[in-house]
Amino acid sequence: MHRRRARPQPWLFDDPSAMNTDLPKQPLPRVVVLISGRGSNLSALLAANLPLHFAAVISNKADAGGLLAAKQSGIPTEVISHLDFESREIFDQALAERIEGYLQAKPDSGDIREKGLVILAGFMRIFSPAFTQHFAGRMINIHPSLLPSFTGLHTHQRALDEGVRIHGCTVHLVTAQLDHGPILAQCAVPVLEGDDAQTLAARVLRQEHLLYPRVLRAWALGALSIDEDGKPHWEYVQDPMLSLPIPSLEIS
Numbered sequence: 001m002h003r004r005r006a007r008p009q010p011w012l013f014d015d016p017s018a019m020n021t022d023l024p025k026q027p028l029p030r031v032v033v034l035i036s037g038r039g040s041n042l043s044a045l046l047a048a049n050l051p052l053h054f055a056a057v058i059s060n061k062a063d064a065g066g067l068l069a070a071k072q073s074g075i076p077t078e079v080i081s082h083l084d085f086e087s088r089e090i091f092d093q094a095l096a097e098r099i100e101g102y103l104q105a106k107p108d109s110g111d112i113r114e115k116g117l118v119i120l121a122g123f124m125r126i127f128s129p130a131f132t133q134h135f136a137g138r139m140i141n142i143h144p145s146l147l148p149s150f151t152g153l154h155t156h157q158r159a160l161d162e163g164v165r166i167h168g169c170t171v172h173l174v175t176a177q178l179d180h181g182p183i184l185a186q187c188a189v190p191v192l193e194g195d196d197a198q199t200l201a202a203r204v205l206r207q208e209h210l211l212y213p214r215v216l217r218a219w220a221l222g223a224l225s226i227d228e229d230g231k232p233h234w235e236y237v238q239d240p241m242l243s244l245p246i247p248s249l250e251i252s
């Protein structure tokens with residue numbers, strides 16, 4: 001049995017769109033973003049003016065393009081190369097410790113939001129079970145397919161090879177089984193005549209950049225909660241961004 005927590009009141013967050021400035025403000029929920037590459041999703045999150053405190057961006061690759069975007073936004077960055085560690089487990093342990101340092105999680109906090117969130121944005125590593133267990137219910141990923149179809153890599157080419165007519169992206173919670181955690185939101189795009197993996201990837205990516213900020217805003221505002229069993233719950237929160245429609249089929 002799980003206990004529902006009181007929903008945080010969106011207007012208490014230190015959000016530029018907050019209406020009542022006389023009330024005491026809660027600190028913004030802290031997040032750490034993990035990347036390995038160009039970081040276009042990270043850039044979309046940074047551009048979305050989310051009511052989140054980006055405590056750090058960590059990359060396992062020193063040449064990840066997303067590090068520059070983070071620096072330009074004044075966010076602390078760190079490179080922790082998996083090559084410097086003897087095993088996946090040891091790397092994951094070091095990574096978890098660094099993340100927790102940035103999140104400044106309160107271990108006795110009853111609200112998972114106060115423990116902070118790990119956002120995966122193109123982090124190309126498979127985690128050990130200990131890592132996923134440690135961040136259970138507070139680690140989110142975006143995957144370039146309509147899960148549970150096409151887990152893993154090369155999703156766009158595999159979608160083309162299978163001849164699917166609808167493809168897309170999924171935001172989901174991260175669990176021990178790769179790309180199998182509870183689905184939070186999805187966006188579909190059509191597969192068009194003449195598509196190759198690049199054109200299809202670009203069409204999906206445009207939707208990723210709309211979907212991911214929306215889900216994280218919902219989490220920050222309490223419209224999306226994750227309970228102790230790692231199950232997502234949605235409830236209505238009046239918010240101009242959350243009520244915008246997501247184009248589910250963008251033909252371009």
Ligand code: GRF
Pocket residue numbers: 037038039040041042066121122123142143144169205208
């Ligand atoms: C995206 O397609 C995302 O869905 C997947 O990795 C890619 C990262 O791209 N997890 P970017 O680094 O955000 O541009």
